[in-house]
Amino acid sequence: MKNIRRLLAGTALLLALTGCGADKTGPSEPGPDPVDPVELGVPDLEEILSGLEISGAELTFSGENGDTRPADAAIRAEHYVQELRDYTWESCPAPAEWDGDDSARCVFAGDGISLTAYQSGYDGNAVPLHAVTERGEGWFTLPNLYAEQEQGPEQVDWMLFDTFERWYLEAKTADLYGGAASPLTAEELTWFQEFTASEQSYYHEEWGGYSGGSTPISCFFTSKYEDPRDMDAEEFLAYCPSAGDLEAEDEAEFQLVQEKLDWRGGEDNHLLSVTEMPTPCHRLPRAYINEILTKYAGITVEDMHTDWKETAFYIPATDCFYTFTSDFGPGRLVPCYGERDGDIVMLWEAPDRYDEMISDVLTLQKNGDGWLILSHQAAA
Numbered sequence: 001m002k003n004i005r006r007l008l009a010g011t012a013l014l015l016a017l018t019g020c021g022a023d024k025t026g027p028s029e030p031g032p033d034p035v036d037p038v039e040l041g042v043p044d045l046e047e048i049l050s051g052l053e054i055s056g057a058e059l060t061f062s063g064e065n066g067d068t069r070p071a072d073a074a075i076r077a078e079h080y081v082q083e084l085r086d087y088t089w090e091s092c093p094a095p096a097e098w099d100g101d102d103s104a105r106c107v108f109a110g111d112g113i114s115l116t117a118y119q120s121g122y123d124g125n126a127v128p129l130h131a132v133t134e135r136g137e138g139w140f141t142l143p144n145l146y147a148e149q150e151q152g153p154e155q156v157d158w159m160l161f162d163t164f165e166r167w168y169l170e171a172k173t174a175d176l177y178g179g180a181a182s183p184l185t186a187e188e189l190t191w192f193q194e195f196t197a198s199e200q201s202y203y204h205e206e207w208g209g210y211s212g213g214s215t216p217i218s219c220f221f222t223s224k225y226e227d228p229r230d231m232d233a234e235e236f237l238a239y240c241p242s243a244g245d246l247e248a249e250d251e252a253e254f255q256l257v258q259e260k261l262d263w264r265g266g267e268d269n270h271l272l273s274v275t276e277m278p279t280p281c282h283r284l285p286r287a288y289i290n291e292i293l294t295k296y297a298g299i300t301v302e303d304m305h306t307d308w309k310e311t312a313f314y315i316p317a318t319d320c321f322y323t324f325t326s327d328f329g330p331g332r333l334v335p336c337y338g339e340r341d342g343d344i345v346m347l348w349e350a351p352d353r354y355d356e357m358i359s360d361v362l363t364l365q366k367n368g369d370g371w372l373i374l375s376h377q378a379a380a
Contacts, residue, residue, distance in 0.1 A: 040138030221331030
C-alpha cells in the first residue's frame with residue numbers, strides 16, 4: 001500500500017514538473033499595439049505611382065455592371081501610368097457622403113494597392129481618387145491648372161477619371177479582340193488614332209478664335225461595308241466637310257438647287273431664297289468628293305456599286321452634291337486596339353459599355369506613304 005502511495009505521489013510530481021495538462025508555453029507575451037492606418041499624402045501617392053507595377057494588375061469598370069480586364073493588356077498601358085505621374089496632385093478630404101460604392105468608377109488593383117477613380121465628385125467637390133495600400137489610405141484630386149496665354153486648361157479634375165477610363169477601354173478591347181497578328185506599338189496606335197480622328201479645329205484670323213469641324217475620313221465611318229464601293233452615298237455626304245456654303249451672292253446657283261429641293265416657307269408658301277433657308281446649303285463638288293474617295297480608298301464616285309448621282313442630292317448643271325445640315329454628327333471610330341499582318345492593319349474601337357456586341361473594326365492596307373480603307377464592319 002505504501003508503494004502505491006509513493007507511485008501516485010511521484011506521478012503527480014512528474015506531471016507538475018512536465019506541465020502535462022497545462023499550457024506548455026506558459027503565459028503569452030503581450031503583442032505589439034495595433035498600428036493605426038496612415039493617412040497618405042501627395043508624396044506617398046507620387047511614390048506609389050513612380051513604382052506602379054502593372055504586370056498581374058487588373059482594371060475594373062463598375063457601373064450598372066462590373067467588368068474586369070488585365071491592366072497590362074492595353075497597348076498603351078505604360079502611357080497611362082505616365083499620364084498619372086505627370087499630373088499635379090493635391091490631397092482632399094474623404095467625401096462626407098461616400099459609402100464605398102459609387103455607381104461609376106474605375107479601379108486599378110495591383111499587389112497591395114488599389115486606386116479608385118470616380119466619375120463624379122461628392123458634395124459638389126472635385127472628382128476624387130481613393131488610394132489604399134497596406135500602410136493606409138488617402139484621397140486626392142487634380143487641381144485645375146491653366147496654361148499660359150489662355151490657351152486652355154492644362155489639367156482639370158475630370159481628366160483623372162478620363163485617364164482610367166481610356167486605359168480600361170483599351171485593355172478591354174485588346175482582351176476581347178487580340179488575335180494571332182502582331183499588336184501595334186503604343187506609338188503606332190497613337191498615330192492611327194490621329195489618322196482616324198473625326199474632328200479638326202480651324203483658326204479664324206478675322207475674330208481670333210477656333211471652331212471645329214468634321215474630317216474627310218469621318219465620312220468613311222458612317223456606314224458598314226466589306227467594300228468601300230458599297231458605301232451609302234447620303235450617309236457619306238451628310239457631314240462631309242463642306243467645300244463652301246452658298247451665300248447671298250450664290251442665289252443663281254441656289255435656284256438650280258431649289259428646282260429639285262423645292263423648299264418653301266412663309267404665309268404665301270413661296271420658294272425660299274438662300275438667305276431664308278433654315279439650314280445652310282453646303283456645296284460638295286464631285287471632283288472634291290473624288291479627291292477624298294481617292295485619298296482614303298483609291299476609288300471615285302464613278303466606281304461605286306450604286307449611282308451616287310441618283311441616290312444623293314446632285315445637280316448636273318453645277319456638277320456638285322449638296323447637303324443641308326445645321327447640326328454636327330460625323331462618323332466616328334476611335335481605335336483602342338490594333339494589329340498588323342504584313343501590309344494590313346486592323347483597328348478595333350472599344351465595344352459599347354453596356355453591349356459588347358456593338359463595336360466596329362476598320363481594315364487598312366499600306367499604299368506607298370499612306371493607307372487605304374478596305375472595309376468598315378461590325379467586329380466579330
